[in-house]
Amino acid sequence: MIMVTGANGHLASLTLQELAERHVPALSGTRSPVEGQRRIDFDDPTSLDFTGVSTLLLVSAGYAEDDRVISRHQAALDAAVRDGVSHVVYTSLAGDGDHLGFALAHRATERLIKSSGLGWTILRNGLYAELFGTLLTWTADGVESPFGDGALAAVARADLAAAAAAVVGDPAAHAGETYDLVGEPITAVGIAESLGVAHRTIGLGEYRAQLRADDTLLPFQPPMLASIATSVRHGFLGTMSPELARLLGRPLSDPLTVAASTAAAMRPDR
Numbered sequence: 001m002i003m004v005t006g007a008n009g010h011l012a013s014l015t016l017q018e019l020a021e022r023h024v025p026a027l028s029g030t031r032s033p034v035e036g037q038r039r040i041d042f043d044d045p046t047s048l049d050f051t052g053v054s055t056l057l058l059v060s061a062g063y064a065e066d067d068r069v070i071s072r073h074q075a076a077l078d079a080a081v082r083d084g085v086s087h088v089v090y091t092s093l094a095g096d097g098d099h100l101g102f103a104l105a106h107r108a109t110e111r112l113i114k115s116s117g118l119g120w121t122i123l124r125n126g127l128y129a130e131l132f133g134t135l136l137t138w139t140a141d142g143v144e145s146p147f148g149d150g151a152l153a154a155v156a157r158a159d160l161a162a163a164a165a166a167v168v169g170d171p172a173a174h175a176g177e178t179y180d181l182v183g184e185p186i187t188a189v190g191i192a193e194s195l196g197v198a199h200r201t202i203g204l205g206e207y208r209a210q211l212r213a214d215d216t217l218l219p220f221q222p223p224m225l226a227s228i229a230t231s232v233r234h235g236f237l238g239t240m241s242p243e244l245a246r247l248l249g250r251p252l253s254d255p256l257t258v259a260a261s262t263a264a265a266m267r268p269d270r
Contacts, residue, residue, distance in 0.1 A: 001023065001025065001053050001054055001055075002021075002025070002055045003028075003040075005029045005030070005056070005061075006059035006061065007030040011091065011243070012059045013029075015057065015059075015164045018165035019165045026168075027052075037087075042072035042075060048076060049170050049195070050080050050085050051083050051102070054084075055087045056087070056089070057169050058076055058090045060091050062102060062106070064107060066102075070108050070109060073105075073112060074112055077118070081237060085117060087172075088118045089121045089122075089168050089174075090109060090110065090113055090120070091123050091125055093107075094124045094127070094153070094181070095239075096126075096237050097127070099227065099231045100224070100228060100231060101223045101227035101228075103206040107121035108121055109155065110178075120175070120178070121171060122178040122179070123164060124178060124180045126153050126154065126183055127155070127237065128157050129156050129183065129253075129255035132255075132262075133250075133259035133262030134262055137210075138240060139200065142199060143198035143200070143263065145200075145201065145202065145230040146200050146233060147185045147229060147232045147233050148233045150187065150188075150233040150234060150238070151185035151232070151235070152187075152238060153182035154185075154186050154236050154258075155181060155252070155254035159248060163179070179244075182199045183255040184252065184256075185238040185240065186256045188201075191260050194260040195264060204226065207229055211225055
């Protein structure tokens with residue numbers, strides 16, 4: 001049996017939907033279960049019950065400081081070994097992402113997985129096109145961002161979910177593989193052009209000040225977001241790879257369309 005963790009999150013819920021459409025049975029694990037889901041809370045080791053699970057899709061529990069994220073993943077892997085899971089598939093971060101402020105927890109988790117004794121597959125996911133769209137800020141005369149003309153090999157979340165479903169549906173075919181799952185490079189300027197508005201580039205210092213002034217962000221989030229900004233701006237996140245299209249067996253969703261649609265949905269009412 002397959003289990004998908006973080007089942008109520010965007011990526012996991014799309015993966016479960018993909019598996020259902022492929023008629024592949026899977027369990028849903030989440031910290032806030034509804035009927036038919038299993039309670040899996042990485043912060044409560046007593047809830048980590050993988051009995052009857054042969055393949056675990058470990059969706060990164062990355063919404064915290066590194067030490068907490070790594071502890072969560074270690075607890076999940078310990079439980080997987082204890083309960084007889086044979087294969088873990090982990091949603092990691094694209095290889096280009098080593099410069100990002102949240103890369104360390106992913107790379108540390110990859111090490112833990114490879115030393116766990118479990119069969120494994122690493123899905124090094126690129127940054128979402130949806131995320132890129134949300135990181136543009138609407139102004140009176142268009143949008144602004146700290147990205148300059150730098151490109152991001154953005155990927156639609158639905159494509160990553162389809163890839164995850166393909167891998168967990170046949171884990172033996174992907175044993176020991178690390179896949180770099182990125183999309184086609186797009187720019188903030190290109191998103192603005194698609195929206196028919198102007199784009200203004202702001203400095204990284206101005207962007208960081210905006211982040212610090214945003215009281216909705218947790219303390220660790222501003223440096224993470226700033227690391228995305230400088231990495232895109234200076235050309236560290238634009239490398240393409242054919243691996244996602246190969247896994248899907250079809251062309252990728254257009255990341256520019258996805259990012260522009262997301263940005264448009266955030267446009268304030270005029």
